[in-house]
Amino acid sequence: MALNLDGIYGAFIDNRFVIRPGAETFSATDPATGAHLAKLVRGTAVDVDDAVAAARKAFPEWAATSVEQRSQMLGRLADFLESDCDYHARIDSYDIGRRLYETTYDQIVAIGQYRYFAAAILTFEGLSRPLPGDGIFLTRHEPLGVCALVIPWNVPAIMVASKIAPALAAGNTVVLKPDENASLSTMELAKKIATIFPPGVVNIVPGYGPEVGQTLINHPGVNKLSFTGSTEVGRLVAHAGAEALLPVTLELGGKSPNIVFPDIDDIDAVVDNAAFAGMYCNGQSCLAGTRLFLHADIYDEFINRLVDRLAAARIGGAFEENVTLTCLVSEKQGRRVSNYIQRGLDEGAKLLHGGKRRAVAGNDAGWFIEPTLFEATNAMSVAREEIFGPVLSVIKWNDYETMIAQANDSEYGLASGLYTGNLNNALKTARRLEAGSVWVNQYFNLGNGTPFGGYKNSGLGREFSHETLKHFTQVKSLAVAGVVPPPFYIG
Secondary structure, eight states, X not given: OOOOOOXXXXXXXXXXXXXXXXXXXXXXXXXXXXXXXXXXXXXXXXXXXXXXXXXXXXXXXXXXXXXXXXXXXXXXXXXXXXXXXXXXXXXXXXXXXXXXXXXXHHHHHHHHHHHHHHXXXXXXXXXXXXXXXXXXXXXXXXXXXXXXXXXXXXXXXXXXXXXXXXXXXXXXXXXXXXXXXXXXXXXXXXXXXXXXXXXXXXEEOOSOIIIIIXXXXXXXXXXXXEEESOHHHHHHHHHXXXXXXXXXXXXXXXXXXXXXXXXXXXXXXXXXXXXXXXXXXXGOOTTOOOEEXXXXXXXXXXXXXXXXXXXXXXXXXTTSTTOOBOOXXXXXXXXXXXXXXXXXXXXXXXXXXXXXXXXOTTOTTOOEEOOEEEEOOTTSHHHHSOOOSSEEEEEEEOOHHHHHHHHHOSSEESEEEEXXXXXXXXXXXXXXXXXXXXXXXXXXXXXXXXXXXXXXXXXXXXXXXXXXXXXXXXXXXXXXXXXXXXXXXXX
16 A cells, blocks of 8 residues: 655644745655655744644634534544554554554554543543532533643554543643654644544644744643653653643653563463563563563573574564564664663673664665563663663562562653462562553553553653543532522621
8 A cells, every 4th residue: 555645744733734935844754764755844933833822712612512522523533543544554654664563553542542532521520519508519620721742753643642532532622743753644644633623623733842842842822731752851841831830741761570470371471472561662662561570480491482482573674474573763763772782781781682783675774673682680771771672681580579679679660560370479569569550461451441651750640541531621619509698707
């Protein structure tokens, strides 16, 4: 299926693409081949101003729409994506280099997010209780206003859906800044948004972080900040929110522990799932299980099978059959991952598999990194810092308390996993892990309606769930007395 992309995409404001005379552009390229895909306008402060103004103008009428109307529109957007799932998945595979199987799954998750929040808003109800006499006390969940949404490049379809679906469902209008490395599917989605939602409800400004992202999060016309990305940038967003006294939600970095107990029943299944936890999305995932805590009693057998599993991984282009790993999103990211691998070696980590860049025919520009396995300690850089590549560090354990302390010895607390056949092990360990998500016997077990977010430096707030709607609304208390009370103040 050939892509039918526009030659150039402008900022999407008031349901139309805006390209100003003399506007600068940047190129979207296939990271595997280096081929040019399309041009995008390099957004400016003027574009942000206009997008925020459009969102503010549209807000009163949009906020006044019924939840049934908003639900119906989100459902129509989900239907559109479902009917054109293959095409949008291919756009992302070209744009960010991930295998088509994965980007197709991204679309399925995104469709689920639109449908989930279309349903969730229908049951997002306030509270009531009686007051003395014939009075009543009520609460209302009211929209915040204009929401500034900033997303990363690794899973663009999911990121767009997880931000705009709850924001729109709750009655807000939005200005979205996609990542400059992954804007194309979002800009294509805008075409359908224009046929479903009123002008100004959804606005999208492509461009670079310092020019668009920073301007947007500091804009006086926004009422809410929502950001997914690095912890370093997340702190800047949090600071901007604190300065303006705005509500902020942040989904940030991770260095997630994945714990294997010696009582597992099917070692091959656990080996496969642990490999998947570290390597899915080419390791470019904030919730990847990149610290594998492996019990000493099964260590040698498990490592041998894990090395065999990683060695069997097929590295190739995004559209090849049965591919396991594809290229990283950019040369910059490829060099970052390669530098971390070298740091691991320099710090004394034992390389058990991989570690090299692989050449793939017909994809000369791509940074294809072999699935890399280190035997490490929890103090090494490869076990402490977020690499965002296919690098897994294994740490041997035999004392439970020491293992728990090391698993929690991280600035992050986004996700975690564990494998055991013992219910007590599962419940006790899940309670003690300092992470927003704990997955037992299946990593990445995240579904619609499951709150997702982190402890510590992994962020603030929760996404993917009913809880998210609370982050996009404010509560108003309304007390209604049946009659005016008798005088109680004498001046």
